[in-house]
Amino acid sequence: MNRFATLLDSLAYEPSRLGKLRLMTDYFRTVVDPDRGFALAALTGALSFRHAKPALIRTLIYERVDPVLFDLSYDFVGDLSETVALLWPSDRVTSGAHALRLGEVIATLEAASKLELPGVLSRLLDGLDETGRWALLKLITGALRVGVSARLAKQAVAELGGHDANAIEDLWHGLAPPYLDLFAWLEGREPRPKPDDPAPFCPAMLAHPVTEEELAVLAPADFSAEWKWDGIRVQAAVGTGESGKIIRLYSRTGEDIFAAFPDLIETLARAPRGQFSLDGELLILRAGRVQSFGVLQQRLNRKQVTAALLTDFPAHIRAYDLLGLDGEDLRALPFVERRRRLEDFVAEARLERLDLSPQIAFGTWDFLAAARRDPVAGGADADAAAIEGVMLKRLDSIYVPGRPKGLWYKWKRDPFAVDAVLMYAQRGHGKRSSFYSDFTFGLWRAGSDGDEIVPVGKAYFGFTDDELRLLDRYVRNHTTNRFGPVREVAYGHDEGLVLEIAFDGVNHSSRHKSGVAMRFPRVNRIRWDKPAREADRLETLERLIAD
The missing domain is CATH 1.10.3260.10 (DNA ligase, ATP-dependent, N-terminal domain)
Known part of the structure; x- marks a missing residue:
């Protein structure tokens, strides 16, 4: 120990x-x-x-x-x-x-x-x-907080045998602690472990955010583009075991979530091929239209799935990569070839809960930028509300675990933003334990006694270390009340700090007093110059939902 x-x-x-x-x-x-x-x-x-x-x-x-x-x-x-x-x-x-x-x-x-x-x-x-x-x-x-990612730990153990982290990733989900067979292989005492799972998980390939500087040196002809859907990444794997077909639905991290989606499992069971693995996005479709992430949340993390949930929130997989088929590992093939095989597979399968993620025809980055800003004009039609941006994939890219540079990029739509009023603050954890770094913010709305500020969300990041020190000092100097570890700061028409909050989306929510829930809120800017009375109103968020 x-x-x-x-x-x-x-x-x-x-x-x-x-x-x-x-x-x-x-x-x-x-x-x-x-x-x-x-x-x-x-x-x-x-x-x-x-x-x-x-x-x-x-x-x-x-x-x-x-x-x-x-x-x-x-x-x-x-x-x-x-x-x-x-x-x-x-x-x-x-x-x-x-x-x-x-x-x-x-x-x-x-x-x-x-x-x-x-x-x-x-x-x-x-x-x-x-x-x-x-x-x-x-x-x-399980909360180590020592600045080590799972990927870095796998890289460290891989170096025992002169391998890279991808060699460990390929085996990882077929192994179990204390990994005696893994260490024996790395030290040359035993052959490489061969997991016997007929429907294994393939470590996911991830994308880097693209910058304007990178786009300037990338050639559009080298890339394929498709919409970035606001769902959750999944991997569907089907294999054959002693008792027949084995069907798994994995999250991006390899957790088997099949129990929460019996409708998808039933669909995949009818696929004509006995062994395959495909990568895609889990969405909710109604009348052929992709619903918002807020709708999808009704199906996530459910221990019990009722008949009403299955009917009202029908799950769907929008596929964008084929990783294996009939025992052949396709990950070493270029993306353009995997995409061709995926198109053939989906067309052959003809499953009502499985379709292709459509590609975007483009010739210049300016054209794609316009489609990113306005997905309807770019051909997304009624699904635009569920689109986060576009994905760029090199036509010759192989499928490798982790986040390799130069192969896949994500180009998200510009975030929404509102000016909100700081209401409460709480200390962070780990290196931030001495600073007030968790901020609750609110917007104006009409109340029974006139305008009032109602909380609409919390933000934990988006600011620099220097800005964190300034925010911490502001909280300490303007505290008006304490509720355990939480400090209430001064706010109202004539006092208060305005934060420009960026966020990726907003949905109705019965769990919040304001009736709305923001997706990925973060502090975009500290508005030292703006009085609290000029902050935005709750109706601003509600209109975004209506739009």
């Missing part, structure tokens, strides 16, 4: 990407199995402990420390694991847990029942120092 705690502590203080890579590679090279495999699982978010929740950790610390003291400390520190690790009584510390290996700690936690877990966790925390307690709590909550 000490080695894992040291690794996390070192990663948290290492600012450089290459430095983090060296720390992880050294750890994977020198730590024995199964500990290094479980560390890899923790760094990639592949570990979970069903009963070890933040509420349990709070309960344990409340039994040992005055709850008011803990809440005040947590508000200041901003990180649950760090606060508990620092406040856990040192006079309770026993010997033993610090000597446990990471694999033994995980086995102990997994073997504990829900009733046993509080006692087991308490004994482990009693046997660790501050850094060890912090690492243990980070491990069980």
Whole structure:
């Protein structure tokens, strides 16, 4: 456990990407199995402990420390694991847990029942120092926050065998912690693992935002263009097992979400081919028209799917790539060839819930820019409300995991923007725990006693570090009330700070007091020059929904 705690502590203080890579590679090279495999699982978010929740950790610390003291400390520190690790009584510390290996700690936690877990966790925390307690709590909550992405962790382990991260990505979803077969292959002790899943997940290929400078040096003739749909990325995989067809519907990260979409599973089961894998966008279509993301949300994250949901929110896949067919891996083919095969596949399948993402004929970037600004003029017809922009794909691009440069680009439509009034602020987490960085903002509307400001959303990013310091100072100097960790700032006709909020869309929402929900709101500009009375009204957002 000490080695894992040291690794996390070192990663948290290492600012450089290459430095983090060296720390992880050294750890994977020198730590024995199964500990290094479980560390890899923790760094990639592949570990979970069903009963070890933040509420349990709070309960344990409340039994040992005055709850008011803990809440005040947590508000200041901003990180649950760090606060508990620092406040856990040192006079309770026993010997033993610090000597446990990471694999033994995980086995102990997994073997504990829900009733046993509080006692087991308490004994482990009693046997660790501050850094060890912090690492243990980070491990069980899954919120490491040490500046390491899953991709970077996979790259670190890949370097053991002289491979790149894509070699690990290709295998990843057929492996399980502690990855003994993966490390054996990387160290040359065993052959490359061969996952036997007949309908495997293929790591998704992602796009870079394109800039005006990049467009100036790119040749339109080298690219294909298609609409960027405001849905969720999915991958449909069909294979043949001992019991017949096996059908999977994966999210972009590889989570199997088939249970929430039985209508799509039934459709894919009727495909004439027994083995295929296609990439596309999950949408809701009504009378042939793509609905907004707000409508799609009615089908997402559902544990139970009723007949009414299936009828009122019919799911649909709009395909834009074919990754495999009849046992042949197509990802090494150029995009233009994969697209041709996809067109043939969709035409042959003739499934009512599967169609092609249409391509946009263009000859110049100016023409495509006009279509991006006005999708209806660009041929999108009634589906324009569900279009985020356009995608650019090199005709010769192969399908590779991650976000390779120069192959796929996304060119999103210009965001909407409103001038809103800052109402509340809360401290952030991790490196932002000392700053008020989470901002609630509102717009004007008519109230029973005249105009009032009603909250319409929250923003956590969009500002620079220098702007964050200015916003933090403003909140501290203009606080009028406190509600636990939340500060209310002065706002009204004659006082208040206006923030220009950019967002990608807006929908009706019964869960919000304002009746609207904004999509991806962020602070675009701080309007120090604008009085709060001149901020926008709620009707501005409501008109966008009507449009």
